[in-house]
Amino acid sequence: MNIEIKHLARMEGHANLVVDTLNGELKECRLEIVESPRFFEVMLKGRHYSDVAPIAARICGVCSVSHTLASLAATENALGVKVSAQAQGLRRLLSYGENLQSHLLHLYFMAVPDYLGVPSLLPLAKTRRDLVARALRLKKVANDLVRIVGGRPVHPVTPRVGGFSALPAAQDLKELRRRLVAALADLEETVAMFASFAVPEMARDTEYLSLAADQGYPGLGERMVSSDGIDAPVADFADILTEYFKPYANAKFARASRDTLMVGPLARFRNASDKLSPMAKKVAAVLRLDAATTNPYHGNLARLTEVVHFFEEAIHLIDTLLLKGIRAESIWVPPGGGRGAGAVEAPRGTLFHAYTYDADGRISAANCIIPTAQNLGNIEADLRALVPQLLHLPQEEITLQLEMLIRAYDPCISCSTHLVKVEYV
């Protein structure tokens, strides 16, 4: 049997899946990355710190806020810039907005069609208009959150080194809060829908890595932790994460303590489920999501649990910001260089940027490790573990389950700055 899927649909970027079996034995199983490399780390060289985050944002359209925030944190740590509590709060809010819009897009547009047995959500615009309208309503609140704080839903424009170049109006935040509360009914229906889906069974233990949860659920932070005992400053990430090539593969992979590593909603949930908001804890229980789960298909349930958490946290955070009052702040950036790293929890997992600046404030070296590079080895290991268990099924069913497994990671191939083709003539 040979399964070959060119340009896997309903995911970010381009990848092929190749599965080859002979007499019930798995011969070949690989996820081929066919996207052209984009050389961001080289392109950033020589750029002034004020241009770095806007360029880094373009690594990914879906995670442009995360790239902006990781990039700014790396630059600020390199230059020795302190960011105010207000700016930190607004950045957290912005990060909630991006995680929400990405998670909701994934859950409704990429995952739901698998469970409803349709090729896409679009034909349902007529037959299940309630469902499609609800998906768009929820996504719109999330996007408006990013627009109000970041100036634009894709590639934000207000965050800058040291803080923000423009601040949201209190009135806009109040209106946003009202809409976040009003969206809770839609969330309830979403949770009920996902609770009714039959999630495929699978178990494979791996290392789960995320930022530390000292100050609540992992988001922005300076420490990283893992289920295998890693507890280290983000600045040391390059020593902890090993990037490597596989002899046959066309992508750069990354690992930490063992051969495979998982980042993203399920890893965050595993490491910090006790830090979830009260409503999110209830949702996890309704979805029968256990903090000890090793089923990668549970990625979507963790994603939905996080959606509820981010909604609830965003409401509280807006209250805190409004109570203190949004004030204009002066920003001072010291001249001169240095080295620094920054990390954020992007929708797909922990994202790292590290830069070295020269005395003129221009980059002399840049390094980025994106979540999908960390997950790729784990996706392949899951596929290898799963295929032998599915061989008794019809080929279409095998294909669907493998595609669903890959989608449960929500891999973001266009984000991958390191994806490589070995065949190069």
Added chain:
Amino acid sequence: MKPRVGFFDFTCCEGCQLTILNLEDEFLELLELVEIVEFREIMTGQAAALDIAFVEGSIASPEEAARLQRIRERSRTLVALGACADNAGVNALSHFCPPDELGRSAYGRVVEGIEQRLPRPLECFVQVDARVPGCPIDGQEFLGLLQALLVGRTPELPAYAVCVECKLGEYPCTFEHGTVCLGPVTRAGCNALCLAAGDRCRGCRGLVDNPRSQPYRQILEQHGLTVEDILAEFRIFNLPPEKS
């Protein structure tokens, strides 16, 4: 029968397709007017023929060029969606990096002839019938272009610079803060969004039709810049014609 529309992406961040999905309110109405037959990011399946193909991203390999050619052959109208498709976008920066370093960063070794594989705009490979500039595109501008195509009108882009929209918005001129801004030479249509957010213009929408004409030159001269200085800044989002 409703016009059959497809969305395609090459070397890019998929932010322009995301901007279309972010049209939420108008997206359901859009589905009444056109039939979306291909959109890999959110649907499975391929279509035989298309009335309009919206193509995001730049072309960075012979395989991508061949795939683009096949899309061109089965589409009546082909639209370049966003800066990467239109001007090579932020990918343009790779053309000004040492080729050996690019090869090493991505492939772990020096790669022969890497210049031929650097990202280029669609029009270097196929005929482009219309374009939506910007990084990312503006959702409303996309709807305006689609409307023009649906009623058989030739889509038009603003022929004036971002500076005009900035003045209309009464935003402070970034030159006054000693920051270089590409507003004087960049095509308008974004409502000076970055200026409104307190940032500067980095030229993601490409050159206005006649950038050397007055009064842009005057503004630059007043601030001690030459047209060449500012065109060098343009490389962040735009590949100069001699490179493509």
